[in-house]
Amino acid sequence: MLLQVKNLRCGYGSLEIVKGISLHVAAGEIVTLLGANGAGKTSLLRAISGLLPVWSGEIRINARSVVGQPAWNRVHDAMVMVPEGRQLFSDLTVWENLLLGGYHNPDRRAVMEKVFQRFPRLRERSRQSAGTLSGGEQQMLALGRALAARPRFMLLDEPSLGLAPLLVREVFAVIRQLKDDGVTIFLVEQNAVAALEIADRAYVMETGEIIMEGEAADLIQNPEVRRAYLGKGYKEIWE
Amino acid sequence: MRILDPKFESARSEELEQLQLERLQALVVRLKRNVRRYRELLGDARIESLADLQRLPVTTPGDLADSFPYGMFALPLREVIRLHSAVGPEGRQLIIGHTQNDIKHWGRLVARQLVAAGVTANDVIQINLGNGSSGSFSGYTLGAQTVEASVIAEDPVHVDYQLAMLQNYRPTVLVTTPTNAREIAALLDQRRIDPQSLHLRTVLLSRPVSGLERHALQGGLFVRAQCNFGIPAILDPGFCVQCQDGHFHVNEDEFLVEVSDGELLVTTLAREATPLLRYATRIACELRRGKCKCGRTTAMLVPGKRLDKQMLVHEMPVYEEQVREVLAHTSAANHPTQIEITERRVIVRLAVSDRIFDDLVRTLETVRLEVESEFLERLGIEAVVRLVSTHDARGGHDNGGPAA
Numbered sequence: 001m002l003l004q005v006k007n008l009r010c011g012y013g014s015l016e017i018v019k020g021i022s023l024h025v026a027a028g029e030i031v032t033l034l035g036a037n038g039a040g041k042t043s044l045l046r047a048i049s050g051l052l053p054v055w056s057g058e059i060r061i062n063a064r065s066v067v068g069q070p071a072w073n074r075v076h077d078a079m080v081m082v083p084e085g086r087q088l089f090s091d092l093t094v095w096e097n098l099l100l101g102g103y104h105n106p107d108r109r110a111v112m113e114k115v116f117q118r119f120p121r122l123r124e125r126s127r128q129s130a131g132t133l134s135g136g137e138q139q140m141l142a143l144g145r146a147l148a149a150r151p152r153f154m155l156l157d158e159p160s161l162g163l164a165p166l167l168v169r170e171v172f173a174v175i176r177q178l179k180d181d182g183v184t185i186f187l188v189e190q191n192a193v194a195a196l197e198i199a200d201r202a203y204v205m206e207t208g209e210i211i212m213e214g215e216a217a218d219l220i221q222n223p224e225v226r227r228a229y230l231g232k233g234y235k236e237i238w239e
Numbered sequence: 240m241r242i243l244d245p246k247f248e249s250a251r252s253e254e255l256e257q258l259q260l261e262r263l264q265a266l267v268v269r270l271k272r273n274v275r276r277y278r279e280l281l282g283d284a285r286i287e288s289l290a291d292l293q294r295l296p297v298t299t300p301g302d303l304a305d306s307f308p309y310g311m312f313a314l315p316l317r318e319v320i321r322l323h324s325a326v327g328p329e330g331r332q333l334i335i336g337h338t339q340n341d342i343k344h345w346g347r348l349v350a351r352q353l354v355a356a357g358v359t360a361n362d363v364i365q366i367n368l369g370n371g372s373s374g375s376f377s378g379y380t381l382g383a384q385t386v387e388a389s390v391i392a393e394d395p396v397h398v399d400y401q402l403a404m405l406q407n408y409r410p411t412v413l414v415t416t417p418t419n420a421r422e423i424a425a426l427l428d429q430r431r432i433d434p435q436s437l438h439l440r441t442v443l444l445s446r447p448v449s450g451l452e453r454h455a456l457q458g459g460l461f462v463r464a465q466c467n468f469g470i471p472a473i474l475d476p477g478f479c480v481q482c483q484d485g486h487f488h489v490n491e492d493e494f495l496v497e498v499s500d501g502e503l504l505v506t507t508l509a510r511e512a513t514p515l516l517r518y519a520t521r522i523a524c525e526l527r528r529g530k531c532k533c534g535r536t537t538a539m540l541v542p543g544k545r546l547d548k549q550m551l552v553h554e555m556p557v558y559e560e561q562v563r564e565v566l567a568h569t570s571a572a573n574h575p576t577q578i579e580i581t582e583r584r585v586i587v588r589l590a591v592s593d594r595i596f597d598d599l600v601r602t603l604e605t606v607r608l609e610v611e612s613e614f615l616e617r618l619g620i621e622a623v624v625r626l627v628s629t630h631d632a633r634g635g636h637d638n639g640g641p642a643a
Contacts, residue, residue: 004257007287020285022261024254203261209268213261214509218340222511223318 001063002027002153002184003048008057010047017043019208020057025153025186030179032187032195032216034229035205041188042084044205045157048186049081050074061153075104078152084161084188086142090131094122094141097130101145108148115144118174136167143174153184160191172198192229196220204229240483240533243354243386244347247492248480248535255536259495260289262508267295270514273313276306277516292495297504297517300547303472304331311513312336319512323374325471328521328547330561333472336512342381344509348477348490349382355480355533356441356465358412360387365410367394367401367419368445370619371555375445375469378476379414388412398422402432409438413462416445416554417452418582424459434461443467445476445554447542450485468542470520471556473505479540482533487540496538498526502546521547550580552620557585565617569609571624584621585614591626 003025011017017040025031035041046052048059050071059066061077074080089097098115102108116123119140125133130141139159146154156175160168168191176198179185189195196202196216204212204225212222219225242248247255264286270277271284280296303311304327312319319336327333337345358364364383368375376394383390391408395401402423405413413420420442427434442456444466457464468487469475478494479487489496495506497517503524504517523543530536549556562578562585577588587610591603607624614622 001254001257006257006260020264020287022257022264024257024261206268210261210265211268211272213265214340218343221338221340221343223314223338 001025002061003186004058004060004063005044005048006058006060008044008047008059009055010043010052010057011055012043012052016055017208018047021205021208021210023203023210023213025184027152027184028179028182029200030175030185030187030198032189032199032202033205034189034192034195034202034219034225036190036228038207039205040208041205042157045081045155045186045188049079049155075149078150079155080146080149080151080153081155082142082146082157082159084157086138088130088138088141088145091129093127093129094133095126097141097145098122098126098148102148102150105148105150111148111150115147118147118177119144135162136164136170139163139167139171140174143171147178151183154178154186156185156187156189158188158190160189160194168194190229192225193220240357241354242534243351244492245534247490248351248488248537250492250536252536255491256289258492259508260286263289263292263495263506266506266508266514266516269313270516274311274514276302276311289495292497292506292517293499295516297499297519298515299519300328300333300472300521303333303515303518304328307332308334309336311515313514314338314512321377323377323471325374326549326556326558326561327472328558330558330564334513335472338511341511344493345378345474345477346381346385348474348493349378350385351490352443352465352467352476352480353382353386353388353412355482356412356443357463358383358386358388358441362388362412362440363391363408363410364388364412364414365391365401365404365408367413367415369394369396369416369419369554372445374471375475378469378474379443382476398426402426405437405439411438411440412443413439413441413460414443414445417448417456418554420444420456420460420464424456428459434459437461441465445469447487468540470503470505470518470522473507473515473518473520478505480535482531482535484532486527486531486533486535487542488531488533488535488537489540491537496526496540498524501543503540503542521545521549551582552580552585552618553583555618555620557618557620561618562614565613566610568617569606569613571606571610574606577627584623587622587624588627589624590628 001024005023008018008021033041047054054067098112102111122144159171172194187195199216202216202219203210267286271281318338320339321337323335325333366376366379380390439462442462442464447466447468453464465481467476469478479489481487493509495508497504501523503520503522506516507514523546525541527539549558571589575590579586610624611622614620
């Protein structure tokens, strides 16, 4: 298991958001976490990344406990997070954003060449400030910045958020390629259809708890998932 | 023999425990949301380790029977694509629903057993499980589909026709009950048919038998015999896999097993339509852990005796209450009777006085035919009526009818 989470509880102030969650991601898998707004997905991801203090429970990356360790320490485990809303340095150029992504990496220039090969549009825009990119390009830059760190494990928070359907397809195609390159991915998404199509396994989270776990192919068939996440047409099946 | 799902069947204990914990936590959340009975019983119970399971309430067969038909379903009926019944306490009916995913998983779990028995896409499977086993028939069919083996979709009752099928269709695998396997072996012997003239390679028996009996059947049919151990209210077949070394390995990615006061309790971890928490199987059991020679790491189960009064009559599960109910539908209800339930049939001893015996032979013959036909039609089992004098009928299982 690359990531192992056991009975994780965390929140803000006295408000418990993540209520004793257990999950795991094996090396080479794409695992997706589905859930509506406010389910606690991002809080869970922030706790795994070390950005939100853990109240109780265990988080292990490569069998090593990381609870209480600072977020930057995760980079040594080749773990990188692509946060929701990209969180780019909008005043810096594309090139500078990528440089920052590979800051700890001595051969970052070689890695950046690979990033440009994967996202040719970024090469074209390399001198342009990140804030002037379109939504899709910004998402590509966020992914590229993460790749500059040469991750073996990526946490992706809502990569499809705010993107047109065509761009969503493009982003998910990139995620699938990353898996083929041996990167393990934990994908938090609201776009259940797209996420389940590329994922190996999935968890469904509601109000801070996991209500379902299984193979992605099974969850596409699951009546509760279809009702809650796969569009209006499925509402009528719930009587 | 090959292991179909080494990821689960040969999982490291830490990985399996993590998966079980995740599934158990999600199950408890779902049960609290979707099943009223569990919502009331579970309250704000939280699971932090597998050991916490012991604090959760047990579901008895009686609970399942009380909620008949759909009270324990966790999904609306329109999501359920298959309903199977099982015999519950005192013969009461239990209903188990399956969603599309449940059926898919069932096929996969049965396929694990088939693969462990060496079944491949090149095999032809004959299934003779007899009356009242449509659930098991479905399970084996689903498993066969998963391994892409051919299934003969016929289940003739008479052993003559079964033998004809073995000769005509040339199946390589026979799925049947131990009783039926014995009958086929006896028929082969009686007709001096060499079992090697059939194409059978493997026999899968519907329930565990002793090592001695297994060897006898292997010799009589010239096959390799493997057994199934299933629990109709949970899954039968598909609950566990018997390996080549004879151990029953529980499919622990889908079922959490524990032994409480000698009884096997099962929690369904992945079932969608009818998930059950700590279902009391009424079967004595012993669990062993450790890696098996076959390579599987899952718990090994040693099934023991039934802890309730269920008996098998010609492989059909029967309770004495059912027998009494059938008798109550006949005119034998007006006579004192003794009931004896054997592996083969129900024997009803009807007490008559010497005087009545002399006077009413024809009437009694009618009662005899009526009893025998009612048992066959209502329970699918054979019954014989024996007339005994009132003196002989004293004691035993008196039905409480008026004394003759």
